[in-house]
Amino acid sequence: MASVTKVIAISTASQALPAAERITQSQLSEFIEARNVLARLKERVGEMEASIRTRLESGADVQPGVHVGHGSARKSRRDGGSFRTAGAQRLRRLIGTS
Secondary structure (H helix, E strand, O other): OOOOOOOOOOOOOOOOOOOOOOHHHHHHHHHHHHHHHHHHHHHHHHHEEEHHHHHHOOOOOOOOOOOOOOHHHHHHHHHOHHHEEEEEHHHHHOOOOO
């Protein structure tokens, strides 16, 4: 495939740039550290999601609790224990699996 390159000419002589506040080494350091933390968090979330997705797809039970719904679990127990299925379905919707 051929790539398309678009060149935009910018004339700095005719454009007056406003005086900008100096960027400190402290600000740069904080920015770089925050970016690194974000990258590590994204990686960790991806690992966690993959693990949960794999276990759900293999039919793992979901422990009842805050993220599954207590009320539906109590009601479903009377229906023969389908609360695990309901909890798994809710978790699948949460992480985007079918």
